[in-house]
Amino acid sequence: AQSVTQLDSHVSVSEGTPVLLRCNYSSSYSPSLFWYVQHPNKGLQLLLKYTSAATLVKGINGFEAEFKKSETSFHLTKPSAHMSDAAEYFCVVSLYNNNDMRFGAGTRLTVKP
Amino acid sequence: DGGITQSPKYLFRKEGQNVTLSCEQNLNHDAMYWYRQDPGQGLRLIYYSQIVNDFQKGDIAEGYSVSREKKESFPLTVTSAQKNPTAFYLCASSRLNNEQFFGPGTRLTVL
Numbered sequence: 001a002q003s004v005t006q007l008d009s010h011v012s013v014s015e016g017t018p019v020l021l022r023c024n025y026s027s028s029y030s031p032s033l034f035w036y037v038q039h040p041n042k043g044l045q046l047l048l049k050y051t052s053a054a055t056l057v058k059g060i061n062g063f064e065a066e067f068k069k070s071e072t073s074f075h076l077t078k079p080s081a082h083m084s085d086a087a088e089y090f091c092v093v094s095l096y097n098n099n100d101m102r103f104g105a106g107t108r109l110t111v112k113p
Numbered sequence: 114d115g116g117i118t119q120s121p122k123y124l125f126r127k128e129g130q131n132v133t134l135s136c137e138q139n140l141n142h143d144a145m146y147w148y149r150q151d152p153g154q155g156l157r158l159i160y161y162s163q164i165v166n167d168f169q170k171g172d173i174a175e176g177y178s179v180s181r182e183k184k185e186s187f188p189l190t191v192t193s194a195q196k197n198p199t200a201f202y203l204c205a206s207s208r209l210n211n212e213q214f215f216g217p218g219t220r221l222t223v224l
Contacts (some may be wrong), residue, residue, distance in 0.1 A: 009153070034212060043117075043203055043215035044156075090155060102212065103155030 002027040004093045006104035014112045019063075019078040021107045023091030026072065032093040033074045035065055035100075044090065050074065061085070086111045116140070117216035119204050124221045126191075126198070134189045134205035134219045144185035146205040147215060149173060156203060162187055163209060191221065199223045 004067045007022040025031060036044040048059025055067040066071045074091060091104040117138045120138040128133045138145065144163045158171030162181040174193025181187055187206075191198045201220050205213040 034214075041118075041201075041218065041220065043217045044205075046212055046214070049212055101158075103157075105153065105155045 002031055002093045002095045002100075002102055004091050004102055004104040006089075006091050006107050009105065010108045010110065012110040012112060013081045015078050015083055019076070019085065019109065020079045021076040021089050021091075022107065023065075023074045023076065023104060024072055025074060025091070025093045027093060027095055029095060032094045033065075033067060034094070035059065035063070035074075035076050036090045036092060038088045038090065040051075040087075046090075047076070053067050081109075081111045082112065083111050085109060117204060117206055117214060119202075119216040122217065124219055126193065126221065126223050128223055129193045131190055131192050132221065134191070134202055134204075134221070136187045136189065136216060138185055138187075138204075138206040138214075138216075140206055140214065141184070142206035142214075143184070143209050144195050144207045144213075145181070146207075147171075147177070147179065147187070147189045148203045148205065150201040150203060150218075159202075168189060 003026045005024045035047040037047050038044045048057045049065050050057045050067045058064045063078050085090045088106045088108050090106050092101050094101040120135045146161040147159040150156050157173050159177050160179040161169035168179050168181050178190045199222050203218045204216040207213040
């Protein structure tokens with residue numbers, strides 16, 4: 001069965017510094033991987049997705065993620081944090097079809113001025 | 114203006130009462146989903162439906178029921194059998210085998 005582990009429950013960065021949110025996955029086959037962002041009391045918004053094409057995936061708002069099969073990782077990065085990036089981020093893995101999506105526990109990103 | 118709507122945004126219920134959460138989408142998506150979110154946890158799947166008049170249990174279906182009479186609607190009923198219903202409920206939809214799009218959520222509080 002597939003699963004996903006977000007290695008940090010909370011990450012704090014200063015505005016203008018790089019962001020790294022870590023995600024490891026477990027899957028017997030080639031998975032589809034996603035990052036979603038959730039602002040307080042809101043629904044989830046898709047940031048980016050990997051579906052077996054290019055291993056470096058670019059998303060919205062300057063975020064990108066790299067699929068590394070050898071490390072079973074799909075870390076989310078951004079070169080320069082903005083105050084509006086403060087939110088909860090979820091790494092998601094799915095197998096066969098996207099009806100069975102497994103969510104990580106989430107990483108709360110805090111951005112300090 | 115396409116999207117997913119959930120109503121109400123906040124809902125209060127007395128113990129022992131059933132309550133129904135609404136989810137509507139105008140994206141023409143075949144599949145719809147209900148998730149529950151608790152503080153510090155990821156989303157857990159309650160029910161999903163891939164086609165009208167058909168739905169499947171997710172990981173935590175006990176105490177919940179759904180219907181899918183129309184493609185655009187997938188209401189969730191939280192019954193009195195649900196032991197701990199206070200949570201944030203999220204509805205999503207997708208084309209088959211594509212990424213899911215989420216509604217804004219309903220926060221249910223049991224008094």
